[in-house]
Amino acid sequence: MDKIYLKTEDEIELMRQANRLVAMTLEELSHWIKPGVSTLRLDKVADEFIRDHGAVPTFKGFPNPYGHPFPGSICTSVNDCVVHGVPSSQKILSDGDIVSIDCGTTLNGFCGDSAYTFCVGKVSEDVQQLLNTTQEALYEAINVAVVGARLGDIGHCIQNYCETRGYGVVRELSGHGIGRDMHEAPQINNFGTRHKGVLLQEGMCLAIEPMITMGNRQIFLNEADRWAIHTKDRRPAAHFEHTIVVRRGKAQILSIL
Numbered sequence: 001m002d003k004i005y006l007k008t009e010d011e012i013e014l015m016r017q018a019n020r021l022v023a024m025t026l027e028e029l030s031h032w033i034k035p036g037v038s039t040l041r042l043d044k045v046a047d048e049f050i051r052d053h054g055a056v057p058t059f060k061g062f063p064n065p066y067g068h069p070f071p072g073s074i075c076t077s078v079n080d081c082v083v084h085g086v087p088s089s090q091k092i093l094s095d096g097d098i099v100s101i102d103c104g105t106t107l108n109g110f111c112g113d114s115a116y117t118f119c120v121g122k123v124s125e126d127v128q129q130l131l132n133t134t135q136e137a138l139y140e141a142i143n144v145a146v147v148g149a150r151l152g153d154i155g156h157c158i159q160n161y162c163e164t165r166g167y168g169v170v171r172e173l174s175g176h177g178i179g180r181d182m183h184e185a186p187q188i189n190n191f192g193t194r195h196k197g198v199l200l201q202e203g204m205c206l207a208i209e210p211m212i213t214m215g216n217r218q219i220f221l222n223e224a225d226r227w228a229i230h231t232k233d234r235r236p237a238a239h240f241e242h243t244i245v246v247r248r249g250k251a252q253i254l255s256i257l
Contacts, residue, residue: 002185004177006203011110012245012254015179015205018055018112019243019254021105025049026116027257029074029103033118035095039076042101043087047073050105058104058111058182067226075102075115077228082170082211082219082237083115084227095121098131100239104182111182113207114255115241126214127236130167134212134238137161141208147248149200155192158210168217170237173229175209178243200246205254209241 007015028049029042050057050073057073064070070086077085077100078093085091085100093099102115117131141157159169175188186198190210213219215235222228231237245252 004185004198004204005179006201007179007205007245008203011179012203012205014108014110015112015243016254018105018107018110019114020112020257021050021053021055021107022103022112022114023255023257024053025103025105026101026114029101030118033093033099033120035093035121037093038089039078039085039087039091039093039099040089042076043072043074046103055105055107058106058113059102064226066221070227075100077102077237077239079236080231080234082213082229082231083173083239084229086225086227093120096123097121098123098127098236098238102239102241109180111178111180112255113178113182113241113243115209115239117238117240130212130214130236131238133162133165133167134210135240137210137212138208138240138242141210142242142244142251142253145200145206145208145244145246145251147200147202147246150195151186151188151197151200152192153194154208155189155197156194159191162210162212168213168215170211170213170217170219172219173211175207175241178205178207202246202248204246205243206246207241207243209239211237211239213237
């Protein structure tokens with residue numbers, strides 16, 4: 001098993017700064033998300049905002065085991081794209097779309113990571129309910145991510161919350177530990193068994209990120225860009241993510257303003 005790095009309070013403060021910048025970037029992007037805007041435009045806004053605040057976008061140039069490095073500074077995943085959507089001048093947002101923005105920053109040697117699925121204009125009631133459920137599942141999982149719990153408790157919480165409401169839970173993708181590297185141990189599945197898995201300890205920094213589908217949970221890799229992951233049935237998917245610190249009694253969310 002890969003080593004899990006517990007963070008000191010000084011390191012947690014540096015991580016808070018990196019993650020707060022991610023939250024600030026998502027807040028800035030919220031003002032740009034509207035019909036007629038390209039996902040490439042959103043990427044340029046994010047890149048400039050992150051660099052203007054003394055950080056670098058972690059995703060830019062991130063290596064890909066299937067092909068070329070990631071070309072954007074954020075992931076822009078529209079409608080049936082679950083995650084890793086590549087920003088493009090050809091992808092123009094339309095009224096009724098949803099777009100998941102996954103953002104990462106590196107600041108003072110530490111990483112921040114968070115995602116939010118935005119509505120473009122007015123969305124249908126069933127799409128809005130998908131977003132509500134996914135975000136609620138994230139916060140339910142954060143509530144159980146405390147000292148003495150286990151990783152399986154997080155996964156079980158997300159799986160149970162979403163599947164009992166009729167949604168699909170993607171299993172091939174997961175959350176992760178985070179620190180000096182964006183992806184550290186442990187892997188955090190969005191499914192699992194209660195009281196199983198790694199014991200959560202004070203100072204663990206985790207990126208918890210439910211990826212939930214309106215239809216079944218089957219997905220596929222976009223062969224054109226070798227990055228974007230789509231639902232096989234082409235129904236919408238939602239993605240919400242926060243970086244947290246495991247504490248006694250109640251987890252601390254770092255990726256908020």
